[in-house]
Amino acid sequence: MYCHLYARSSRVAGVPSVHKCINCHKVIATGRAEINKLFNYWNEKKPIPWIKVHDLPDFVYFSHKRHVRGGVQCQMCHGPVEEMNRVTRLTSLQMGWCLECHRARKVENGRDCWTCHK
Numbered sequence: 001m002y003c004h005l006y007a008r009s010s011r012v013a014g015v016p017s018v019h020k021c022i023n024c025h026k027v028i029a030t031g032r033a034e035i036n037k038l039f040n041y042w043n044e045k046k047p048i049p050w051i052k053v054h055d056l057p058d059f060v061y062f063s064h065k066r067h068v069r070g071g072v073q074c075q076m077c078h079g080p081v082e083e084m085n086r087v088t089r090l091t092s093l094q095m096g097w098c099l100e101c102h103r104a105r106k107v108e109n110g111r112d113c114w115t116c117h118k
Contacts, residue, residue, distance in 0.1 A: 007064040007074075015050050018042050034086065053087050054078060061118040076101075 006014035018041050025035050079090035102110030109115045
């Protein structure tokens with residue numbers, strides 16, 4: 001939640017700025033190659049060219065806020081990113097996968113088409 005500060009209050013989680021990343025990584029995992037890249041962006045005053053890993057089609061409406069406030073842990077969909085050297089997608093994020101989660105959690109209107117398709 002520190003890195004993706006909008007997740008609790010917005011549809012999108014947001015991507016952290018170089019400054020936000022440096023705040024932690026000046027002391028955490030400093031020897032990793034990807035963290036060294038981060039310091040290059042910081043020193044050159046350039047934004048991080050993020051590559052979206054968890055991307056949904058435009059016709060899908062997904063609200064991070066709704067899921068976070070519903071008690072869904074980030075790792076449920078994104079996997080243990082805190083342990084990954086490079087973030088990879090571990091779940092399909094396809095409709096059937098989402099519907100199964102909605103069924104298991106007994107989400108109100110979780111199987112209504114308009115919940116995810118606006």
